[in-house]
Amino acid sequence: MTPLLERRLLFVTGKGGVGKTTIAAALGLLAASLGKRALVCEAEPRGALSAAYECERTGFEPLKVSSGLYAMSMDTEASLREYLKLNLRLPTAGRIGPVAHAFDFVATAAPGVREILTVGKLCWEVRERHYDLVIVDAATTGHFIGELAAPVGINELVRVGAVRSQTDWMLEILSDPAQTGVCIVATPEETPVNEALELAGRLEGETGVALAAVIANRVLPELFGRGDEEAFEALAGTSARRRLAAVLAGAQGSRRDAAAVDAVIEAARLAIRVRRGGAEHLTRLRESVPAQVPLLYLPYLFGRSHGPRAIRQVADTLAEELGQ
Numbered sequence: 528m529t530p531l532l533e534r535r536l537l538f539v540t541g542k543g544g545v546g547k548t549t550i551a552a553a554l555g556l557l558a559a560s561l562g563k564r565a566l567v568c569e570a571e572p573r574g575a576l577s578a579a580y581e582c583e584r585t586g587f588e589p590l591k592v593s594s595g596l597y598a599m600s601m602d603t604e605a606s607l608r609e610y611l612k613l614n615l616r617l618p619t620a621g622r623i624g625p626v627a628h629a630f631d632f633v634a635t636a637a638p639g640v641r642e643i644l645t646v647g648k649l650c651w652e653v654r655e656r657h658y659d660l661v662i663v664d665a666a667t668t669g670h671f672i673g674e675l676a677a678p679v680g681i682n683e684l685v686r687v688g689a690v691r692s693q694t695d696w697m698l699e700i701l702s703d704p705a706q707t708g709v710c711i712v713a714t715p716e717e718t719p720v721n722e723a724l725e726l727a728g729r730l731e732g733e734t735g736v737a738l739a740a741v742i743a744n745r746v747l748p749e750l751f752g753r754g755d756e757e758a759f760e761a762l763a764g765t766s767a768r769r770r771l772a773a774v775l776a777g778a779q780g781s782r783r784d785a786a787a788v789d790a791v792i793e794a795a796r797l798a799i800r801v802r803r804g805g806a807e808h809l810t811r812l813r814e815s816v817p818a819q820v821p822l823l824y825l826p827y828l829f830g831r832s833h834g835p836r837a838i839r840q841v842a843d844t845l846a847e848e849l850g851q
């Protein structure tokens with residue numbers, strides 16, 4: 528398989544809130560730190576990317592974040608203007624005004640047009656070699672297949688002409704696993720893992736785009752092993768608890784000290800339970816992801832989990848996981 532960062536176009540998807548933006552931002556940072564020219568594109572413009580990098584609000588024009596790293600937000604209407612300008616050689620964007628109105632009409636009437644403009648813009652950046660790697664902070668799993676399948680659908684619909692030749696080159700980029708891939712993010716929980724596996728199963732058949740990696744995010748560290756668990760259960764016994772409370776309070780343990788001991792023991796039991804629940808979902812993920820697809824693990828960040836420092840931390844871990 529082509530190494531992840533050797534590809535040209537990566538889509539990062541997953542259930543809502545699993546860490547898509549964090550990971551897309553970190554992949555961009557990592558690529559740039561490896562000397563690549565990277566563009567990270569927020570498919571749904573909500574300002575999440577500028578919050579991650581703590582930079583100016585991103586727009587359709589790529590913004591330089593740091594050396595080799597650029598960020599943008601998708602805007603389908605701007606994408607249409609750019610397309611028309613490039614293809615029809617219209618002199619100024621201003622003249623395209625009425626077309627943009629027509630666009631709303633067309634986009635509503637013809638399914639896939641809006642999506643084609645999004646995916647088309649990204650493929651175009653790849654084709655023109657403006658960047659070594661384009662990373663997309665993409666839609667959630669539910670909407671993702673539809674967006675990525677749009678070029679396939681339109682290509683099947685249109686047999687000849689300009690639209691056909693436009694979708695042909697897009698499909699060439701999208702269906703080439705050496706160039707394009709999807710990273711599915713999941714947290715070690717029931718629904719995110721279910722959604723990840725469902726998408727992984729449907730991806731290639733419905734969109735022709737290859738699965739490049741599965742990323743398990745917010746993985747809890749294994750704080751306690753089996754031996755520790757036995758120790759905790761021994762400490763939870765009545766006489767041990769009484770003695771611990773006494774240690775806390777000097778000679779005579781009060782009721783408050785006993786409660787503090789109970790709280791610590793309960794916290795340890797909870798940590799073990801939560802970690803064990805997560806581990807089951809991780810096992811399910813590992814067993815269902817095809818062996819040749821890398822499964823990367825990112826730990827739960829207990830400190831600040833957003834902003835440039837967190838992104839840098841995630842990028843460093845991704846580098847280790849990818850052996851870079």
Ligand SMILES: Nc1ncnc2c1ncn2[C@@H]1O[C@H](COP(=O)(O)OP(=O)(O)OP(=O)(O)O)[C@@H](O)[C@H]1O
Nearest residue numbers: 542543544545546547548549745826827828832833
């Ligand atoms: N490894 C991690 N450890 C702890 N918190 C994390 C981790 N990764 C992401 N987060 C936090 O989880 C929240 C969601 O992350 P993020 O915004 O990247 O997810 P998303 O999938 O892009 O969400 P949305 O679907 O809303 O776009 C954020 O508050 C982020 O800081």
Ligand SMILES: [Mg+2]
Nearest residue numbers: 547548575664
């Ligand atoms: Mg996001």
